[in-house]
Amino acid sequence: MYLYFQRLLIDRVRKFLQEQYGLDLPTVVIEQPPKVEFGEYALPLSFELAKRLRKAPRKIAEELVAGIGKIPGFERLEVAGAGYINARLCRAEAALALIKSEFPSLAADRRKILVEHSSINPNKAAHIGHLRNAILGDTFVRLLRCSGYPVDVQNYIDNTGVQVADVVVGFRELEKKTKADIEALIQQPRFDYICWDVYAAASSWYEEDKKNLDKRAETLHAIEEGNNEIAQIADLISTAVLRRHLETMDRLSIEYDFLPRESEILHLHFWDLAFRQMKEKGVLYLESGGKNSGCWVMKRPSALNKKPDELTDDDTKVIVRSNGTVGYVGKDIAYHLWKFGLLGRDFGYCKFYRYPTGVQCWISAMKGEPKHPHFGDVSAIYNVIDTRQAEAQNTVVEALRALGYTNAADHYTHFSYEMVALTPRCASEMGYPLSEDEMGKPYIEVSGRRGFGVKADDLIDRLISSAQKEVDIRHPELPDDERAAIATQIGVGALRYFMLKFTKTSVIAFDFKEALSFEGETGPYAQYAVVRATNIFRKAGLTPEQVLAEAADFGKYLEGETGNEIWEVWLAASKTSTVLEQCITTTEPAYAAKHAFQLAQLFNNFYHRHHILTEADPARKHFLLATAAIARRELISLLAVMGISVPPVM
RNA sequence: GGGCCCGUAGCUCAAUCGGAUAGAGCAUCGGAUUUCUAAUCCGAGGGUUGCAGGUUCGAUUCCUGCCGGGCCUACCA
Numbered sequence: 001m002y003l004y005f006q007r008l009l010i011d012r013v014r015k016f017l018q019e020q021y022g023l024d025l026p027t028v029v030i031e032q033p034p035k036v037e038f039g040e041y042a043l044p045l046s047f048e049l050a051k052r053l054r055k056a057p058r059k060i061a062e063e064l065v066a067g068i069g070k071i072p073g074f075e076r077l078e079v080a081g082a083g084y085i086n087a088r089l090c091r092a093e094a095a096l097a098l099i100k101s102e103f104p105s106l107a108a109d110r111r112k113i114l115v116e117h118s119s120i121n122p123n124k125a126a127h128i129g130h131l132r133n134a135i136l137g138d139t140f141v142r143l144l145r146c147s148g149y150p151v152d153v154q155n156y157i158d159n160t161g162v163q164v165a166d167v168v169v170g171f172r173e174l175e176k177k178t179k180a181d182i183e184a185l186i187q188q189p190r191f192d193y194i195c196w197d198v199y200a201a202a203s204s205w206y207e208e209d210k211k212n213l214d215k216r217a218e219t220l221h222a223i224e225e226g227n228n229e230i231a232q233i234a235d236l237i238s239t240a241v242l243r244r245h246l247e248t249m250d251r252l253s254i255e256y257d258f259l260p261r262e263s264e265i266l267h268l269h270f271w272d273l274a275f276r277q278m279k280e281k282g283v284l285y286l287e288s289g290g291k292n293s294g295c296w297v298m299k300r301p302s303a304l305n306k307k308p309d310e311l312t313d314d315d316t317k318v319i320v321r322s323n324g325t326v327g328y329v330g331k332d333i334a335y336h337l338w339k340f341g342l343l344g345r346d347f348g349y350c351k352f353y354r355y356p357t358g359v360q361c362w363i364s365a366m367k368g369e370p371k372h373p374h375f376g377d378v379s380a381i382y383n384v385i386d387t388r389q390a391e392a393q394n395t396v397v398e399a400l401r402a403l404g405y406t407n408a409a410d411h412y413t414h415f416s417y418e419m420v421a422l423t424p425r426c427a428s429e430m431g432y433p434l435s436e437d438e439m440g441k442p443y444i445e446v447s448g449r450r451g452f453g454v455k456a457d458d459l460i461d462r463l464i465s466s467a468q469k470e471v472d473i474r475h476p477e478l479p480d481d482e483r484a485a486i487a488t489q490i491g492v493g494a495l496r497y498f499m500l501k502f503t504k505t506s507v508i509a510f511d512f513k514e515a516l517s518f519e520g521e522t523g524p525y526a527q528y529a530v531v532r533a534t535n536i537f538r539k540a541g542l543t544p545e546q547v548l549a550e551a552a553d554f555g556k557y558l559e560g561e562t563g564n565e566i567w568e569v570w571l572a573a574s575k576t577s578t579v580l581e582q583c584i585t586t587t588e589p590a591y592a593a594k595h596a597f598q599l600a601q602l603f604n605n606f607y608h609r610h611h612i613l614t615e616a617d618p619a620r621k622h623f624l625l626a627t628a629a630i631a632r633r634e635l636i637s638l639l640a641v642m643g644i645s646v647p648p649v650m
Numbered sequence: 651g652g653g654c655c656c657g658u659a660g661c662u663c664a665a666u667c668g669g670a671u672a673g674a675g676c677a678u679c680g681g682a683u684u685u686c687u688a689a690u691c692c693g694a695g696g697g698u699u700g701c702a703g704g705u706u707c708g709a710u711u712c713c714u715g716c717c718g719g720g721c722c723u724a725c726c727a
Binding site: 027029030031032033034035038042044047050051057080081082083084121158161162163262291292294295297300301302303314315318320321322323325327328329331332386387388389390391392416418419421441442443445467470474490501502503505506507508509511513514517518519520521522524525527528529531532533535536537538539540582586590591594597598601604605607608609611612613614628649650 | 651652653654655656661662663664666667668669670671674675676682685686687689690691692707708719720721722723724725726727
C-alpha cells in the first residue's frame with residue numbers, strides 16, 4: 001500500500017516537473033518525515049532544484065505544491081522547513097486500501113532463479129557460521145518466492161575435497177577404524193559430532209609431523225580415483241554427515257531442492273567441457289615462465305585495470321596446475337556454466353531426502369532416475385557465500401564475462417556476508433585454549449581445523465531447552481507435546497531472528513548471553529506481539545478476518561494525537577511490501593528483521609495504551625480490533641518470510 | 651606490498667540515493683499490573699559518528715590523507 005501511493009506521488013511530481021520546467025529527473029528522492037503529523041512522504045527535491053532553477057528552495061516547493069494540486073488518495077501537499085514538500089495521505093482511504101491490499105508480484109518473467117546456500121563441507125557437524133549462511137540463504141529464498149519468483153535451492157556438496165580426506169585419515173590412521181567400524185558409527189544419532197573431533201585430531205596430527213601430510217595426499221588421490229575402499233569410506237562418511245546437515249537445517253525449516261556434488265562434476269567431466277571453451281576463447285593461457293610456469297592461468301579480477309606490462313605472477317590465478325589437475329576455481333567455473341545452461345552437459349538425478357512437508361530433495365548422480373525435475377539453466381543466480389571467498393567468486397564471474405556470457409555474468413550475484421566469530425570470552429568459556437594475543441582480539445574466528453566453534457545442534461538444543469523452561473512455568477496446564485512444540489517455535493524464532501538482525505557487512509561476535517536472549521530486539525518479542533493480538537480475538541470470539549471484512553470509515557479515529565499514535569501502527573504495517581522489495585533489491589534480509597521489530601514495538605505500545613475488549617463505543621472497538629488485525633497480519637507474513645512461525649500461546 | 655570490509659552511547663548494533671533534533675536493544679537507575687498474560691510498557695542518564703582536510707545549501711553517509719582492526723592475496727578447497 002505504502003509503495004503504491006509512493007509511486008503515484010513520484011509520477012505526479014515527475015510529470016509536473018516535465019510540463020512546467022522541462023526537467024526529466026531520473027530519480028525522485030523520497031523519504032519519511034520525522035513525525036507522522038507532517039505526513040507520510042517527504043520530498044527534499046526543492047534543494048536539489050534550487051541551483052538549476054535559480055530560485056529559493058522554499059519558493060520552488062510552493063510552486064510545486066500549488067501546481068501539482070490534488071492527487072487521488074492524498075489529503076494535501078504542504079511546504080515545510082526550508083523547502084521540504086510533505087505529502088499527507090488521506091488516512092481513511094489508505095487504511096481501507098491496506099486492508100484490501102494483496103501482495104504485489106514483482107516477478108517479471110517466469111524463468112527460474114537459483115539460490116545456492118549452506119554448501120557445508122560434509123566432514124563434520126555444522127556450526128554457527130553455517131547457520132548464518134543457511135538462515136540468510138533460506139530467508140532470501142522465502143523473499144523471492146513470496147514475491148512470485150520461481151526458485152530452486154541448491155546446496156553444493158564438496159564430497160571429494162581435502163576436508164573429507166582429513167576425516168578419512170583421522171578414522172583410519174588415528175582411530176584405526178575399519179570400514180565396518182565406520183558403518184556402525186554412522187548409526188549413532190550424531191555421527192557428525194564424532195567427525196568434528198576426528199577432524200580436529202587429524203589436523204593437529206599433521207602439525208606434529210609434516211610427513212603425516214603424505215597420508216592426506218594419498219587419501220585425496222584415492223578418493224578422486226574412485227572404485228576403492230578409501231573412496232567408499234569417504235562416500236560413506238560424507239553421505240552420512242550430509243544427511244545430518246539436512247536434519248539440522250530441517251529443524252529450522254530449511255529445505256533444499258538439489259544437492260550437486262563435486263564427485264559428479266569430476267566424474268561427468270564437466271571441467272573438460274569448460275576447459276575446451278576457455279581455451280578456444282583465449283580466457284585461459286599457458287604460462288611459459290615465472291613461478292606459475294606450465295600452469296593454465298587467468299588474470300585476477302583485482303588486476304583487471306592493470307596494463308599487460310604491469311602484471312606480475314601475483315596478478316594471475318592458477319586454474320590448471322602444472323601437473324594437469326584442475327583447482328577449485330576451475331571446477332566452480334564449470335559448475336556455473338552448468339547453472340546458466342551454458343555447459344552442454346547435465347547431472348544425473350536421484351532422490352535423496354524427503355522432507356516432512358513433502359518436498360523432495362534430489363542429489364546428483366552418475367546415472368540418475370529416468371524421471372526427474374530439471375535443475376540448472378536459470379536466468380539468475382545468488383550464491384550465499386561469505387566474504388572471504390569474494391575474490392574466487394569474482395574470478396568465476398570474470399571467466400563468464402570473458403567467455404562472452406555477459407548476460408549470465410550480469411545476473412550472477414555473490415550474496416556476500418561477514419563471518420560469525422566467537423568473542424574471546426565465549427571461546428575461553430568453552431574451554432578453548434587461546435594465546436595472549438588472541439585474548440586481546442575483538443573476536444576469534446571459528447575454526448573447524450582447531451575444533452573451535454559452537455555446533456549448530458548444540459545451540460538449537462540450548463535455545464529450545466531454555467524456551468522450554470519458560471513455557472513450563474507459564475503454561476503448566478498444557479500437555480507435554482504442545483509445550484515442546486511451542487518451545488521449539490520460540491527457540492527457532494530466537495535463532496533465526498538473531499542471525500538476521502545484523503546487516504551482512506557486520507561480523508557477528510557470537511556470545512551466548514545475547515543469542516539466548518528472548519527479550520528486547522529478538523524473535524520471541526515479535527512472536528509475542530502476534531500472540532497478544534491473537535488472544536484478543538480469541539477472547540472476543542471473533543476472527544481477525546471477520547473484523548477486516550467489515551471495515552468501515554475509520555477517518556475520525558485516525559485524527560488528533562491519539563489518532564496519530566494509532567496511525568503509526570497502520571503506516572508501519574503498510575510498509576511491509578516496500579521493505580520486502582528493498583530486501584530483495586539490496587540482498588539484505590536485515591531490513592525485514594528490523595521492520596518486524598519496529599512493527600511489533602508499535603503494536604505492543606498500542607496494546608498497552610488501548611484496552612480493546614473493554615472499549616464501550618462499538619464503532620471505536622471495531623476500529624481498535626481492525627488495528628490489531630492489521631498489525632497481526634503483517635507481522636505474521638514478515639515473520640514467515642524470515643522462517644519464523646508463531647506459537648498459539650506463549 | 652596489492653585488493654575488499656569495518657570504526658557511531660559502557661556493550662551489541664541501526665540510520666533507506668547526501669536531508670529536518672544521529673536511533674534501537676542490552677546493561678544501570680527509577681516507575682507501571684484487581685485489565686486482552688509483565689517474554690510487556692513508561693521515564694532517566696549516556697554521543698566531538700576514529701583523526702585531519704575537501705566537496706555541498708546540508709556529510710555518520712561522497713572524495714583525499716592518516717590512525718586502528720579484520721579478511722583475502724597457495725600449483726588448498
